[in-house]
Amino acid sequence: MSFDESFDVIVIGAGHAGCEAASAAARMGAETAIITLNLDLIGQMSCNPAVGGVAKGHLVREIDALGGIIGRVTDRTGIQFRLLNRSRGPAVQAPRAQADRALYRTEMRHTLEATPNLHLRQGLVIELIVEDGLILGVELQDTRRLRAKAVVLATGTFLNGLVHTGRRTYTAGRAGEPAAIDLAEGLKQLGFPVGRLKTGTPPRLDGRTIDWNAFEPQPADERPVPFSFSTESIEQPQIMCYVGHTTEVVHQTIRNNIHESPLYSGQISSIGPRYCPSIEDKVIKFPDKPRHQLFLEPEGHDTHEVYLNGFSTSMPAELQQELVRQIPGLDEARVIRPGYAIEYDFVDPRELSPQLETTRIKGLFLAGQINGTTGYEEAACQGLIAGINSALYVQKREPFSLLRQDSYIGVLIDDLITHGVDEPYRMFTSRSEHRLSLRYDTADSRLSPLGHTLGLLGDTAWERFNQRRQRLALLRATMDAMRVKRGDNLHTHLYQTLGCDLDNSPSLSNLVQRHDVPLSTIHHGLPPTLRTAVSLADVESVAADIIYSGYIDTQQSANERLYKHDGLLIPTNFNFTSLSSLSHEMIHRLERAHPQTFGQARRTPGMTPAALATLLVRLKSPQAA
């Protein structure tokens, strides 16, 4: 077979998974091509132009700590930064930013173009070339054949995509872009178990037709917290977003016309994300709620387009216009792009290894929505892991994976490959049993050494990491040692502000554990040289370590006991029926989940403690295999 070009790694798709995958593989030294349907839409935000949020912001930080790019690109193009949960504990705080959609695309393309070993190609992949269970390359619609030792599939919603607006349906990957039909067919022929999922998007409005005064402004943070550890400051001017609400009138119109919604007419049967419900779903499923919250999010500095967040719908376009006008403040508003629902193919992720390689075809990796996830951040982190492993595979190096206890990325991949998905999978902090130790501000200490070993973290970033580590260590030591004594300025200040005496000359670390001493006060109380060397954010990080330490120790000892045996491998040919004392139901559940480790068996739904103990005793015996 002849090929037009030859690469180490080919990445199909240039969305958030594809961009990370291509960037990582190329920077690790693999000659990499990224193939996209449209070079002008690299890094397109198909839905909400926002990155981060609780758990998702954690993922972005982790990607950044490993040397990924989504954090830096968002920092350069973010037009509204907010730290969520600021009033709560540090483990559940997370940055969120709205990006300028067009700037984000430009910046992402620029980032990829500036990456050595990375080659951009436009085209539609119609076939994976596979021989004897080994990937050889891809064929494009324009008849070009590209050879590759490894291929990363990051097709997003394009795989067999079908768009719904009212009763009208048409094949598309996103509204106005072609779907990947042949590729979807090819995957089925290769034997992959394929399912359908659904997602949706709201209408976009012309900002000049909105009565902004009718909405409550929602400003950006005064002190924006960036995603990337390497970002010094946020340069983009920050914009205002607005909050409004639907009314009973809107709800009544929806109820009257519910038969027009493909979700309720039976036209769409695949499952969408429960945490991103359409407005139809909200009204029908929560009939007692008198109003639903809406966010008006300007899409960028140089456009009038406004994203009507919270109003995802697949109603007919003319009905969408009518519904929008029933919302107070949008009486005159014009819909620029109607919302729509899209159904697409995904591959059962239980097919995958922890490296996101398929067990069916060697050298083929899957990342992003094709694995049943939703969200840019979820996609990006899979892209990074698939990209890293495609390069390692080509270079015949040890495969790379992350553990649940070290990162949300580890949680996400483990959940996917263990449980599969019944609905689009989104990250939540509660999915981790280690939430208190997976803070967004500790992503670097958890992951940067790994990123450095992989070669993804440059010298500058590595040096910055080491400086921060040393700085925090010094700060911690000082805060533990420095005591506030009667007569000290700080003591007097605290006496005045707290209205109570401090006995026992508490250390700064002791003071941090009180709920009523502001961290800025601690910062001011530091010795002058240290005070100038560390930021308030540094103090916040150390304070979080102190506040959580007791819990984390407790949790760790509990987790150690609960999860101690999780890494134990279950031999591939292990015969669960040989566990004679297990009930048929337990055996059936285990056989269906075919867990590769004891941890996966433990997390298989419906397992009883006693059944697990029996399995464990067997696995622990030296002759188990």
Next chain:
Amino acid sequence: MPCQAGSPSISAVPASNTIVALSTPPGRSGIGVIRLSGARALDFTCSLLQDNHFSPQPNSVSLRTIYDPANGEILDRALITYFKSPRSFTGEDMVELSCHGSPILLLHIVDALLHLGARAADPGEFTLRSLSSGKINLAQAESLRDLIDAQTHAAVRQAARQLGGELSVQLQPIKDSLLKIIVPLESSLEFVEDDLPPVIAERINKQLSDLVQCVEELAQTFRAGRLLKEGLRITLAGRPNVGKSSLFNALLAKDRAIVTEIPGTTRDSLSELLNLQGIPVLITDTAGVRASSDKIESIGIERTKRAIADADLVVVVLDSSIPLTSEDQDVFVEVGASRHLFVFNKSDILSHTYQDGSLFGSQAPVIKVSAKTGAGLNDLRDALLQPFMRDFSFDGGFLITNARHFDLLQRTATSLRASNELFQQRASEELVLAHLYNALNYLGGITGETTSEEVLSHIFSTFCIGK
């Protein structure tokens, strides 16, 4: 405003890695062996012996007195064997306590060890540790079939039964209530930008207190459960002619034992089953203790001594019509460390009154009874159960009978209390939730894990989430 430096210490006691279990089959037996394995095995033993310098030769046996660490009461005399790591079954430090085989006593000792910080072993955990440390291989494990059977297979079957059974039914509402508390707290963290109803502090407080009470009540049925399952053994002892047999008949409400005014009428121990508030009680009338040259009587007295040693409770019967005698004193010496109470019989004739805790330096209660008129019998019946009634609230409902379940329920309650304390201090939700999830995990140790997916499902069915 209260002024204390440092945070309130609220972190729960970490689950210990030293495990304890009764390793002889449940039920009455000659001896019962309690096993401890883990770094603190010897530590805990020292606390039981109230001897911090106890450092036995490995693999040798010592006879020691076991005390209740809670109140210093003598619990038992036991043979203690210490196996030093790595030369033990599990490869860890191990201690085996060979105690007398009363289920109540064994339960009490295991309970004391749990209080000290040991953890009830999971099914098969001793075997597992042994396998982990490479002390035995699979073939040996197979040949230890009995052991595995006792600890794992039986437990598997029992757990499977209980999973679909009554325990699950009992725990389901507890789990549901716990999820009802978790849902609003978790939602407020995860869905910051959603339009959620505010968390109402009083409601959460109330729900948490109710839940703690509910879990504790269920946990407290454990003793009752064990009592009901195993029953009690009570021995009547005393010098001759104090009216033991009359009392025996009066308690049974029938003329079971021969009663005459001739001292030494009862020559042999005589046992009958009695139902006291639903608890099976094996009550034993014994030959009076005295120096005797009569061969038959002497054998009877030997049997009395055995019946005293085997009893969960010894009733020392005294005669209130005359002052105490040295023979009474001898009987008390025989009773020794056994749990006991005093009964002054013949209260209808004359009273030499003694207060509780005034006899022979014993703290045991004193009951006045007339076996003849029946006066005081009800007091006695109450007093017989009283030592075992600590937290006994048996109302015919469901009872916990498994020590591991009891341990897990107690840990559940502790976690719930810790979360409530934090919640009242207005600590951030993720800390309150850390304890709530611990509680959920402990419950999961009985019913199976509650996955985060289930928690999320509860959230989505409760609130309209999502932009």
